[in-house]
Amino acid sequence: MAGNITFTMIKPEAMRKGAAGAILKMIQEAGFEIIALKMKQMSTKDAEEFYAVHKDRPFFDGLISFMTSGPIIAAVLKKENAVEDYRKLLGTTNPETADEGTIRKAFATNVTMNAAHGSDSDDNAAIETAFHFDKNEIIE
Ligand code: IDP
Ligand code: MG
Secondary structure, three states: OOOOEEEEEEEEHHOOOOOOOHHHHHHHHOOOOEEEEEEEOHHHHHHHHHOOOHOOOOOOOHHHHHOOOOOOEEEEEOOHHHHHHHHHHHOOOOOHHHHOOOOOOOOOOOOEEEEEOOOOHHHHHHHHHHHHEEEEHOOO
């Protein structure tokens, strides 16, 4: 059965653009409830651990320097079928192919600076939530 939470980060470039408010508005208007929220500067160690699955990819070093180039906003979102529905709202990894009405179509700069992160499975939603939030920071 599909779970009802997912984890997102608004990435540094979208923060610099001042797009965080508009992205959170899109998230809420799409029916997600924000049950945890914080602004945070990720360390290199944080980013390397969060993106460990990509450590052998050619874009890894660029991704780590980008994700530590300024603060992010981390949030936990609640909705039925949250992971799949949020990936749809996010749009494709490469914004060039993202549909109209998606967060990445509206706010991404390129494939690395693609505005926001979204978990890709229920298991990863739980792991990523626990990475950024203590239990008492989640308001359900
Ligand atoms: P996702 O964010 O859509 O789940 P992943 O494949 O998990 O995409 O990649 C994680 C992040 O790594 C992407 O959001 C993007 O910032 C960066 N990335 C992925 N593929 C590329 C690439 O081909 N070139 C540069 N950066 C990439
Ligand atoms: Mg991913």
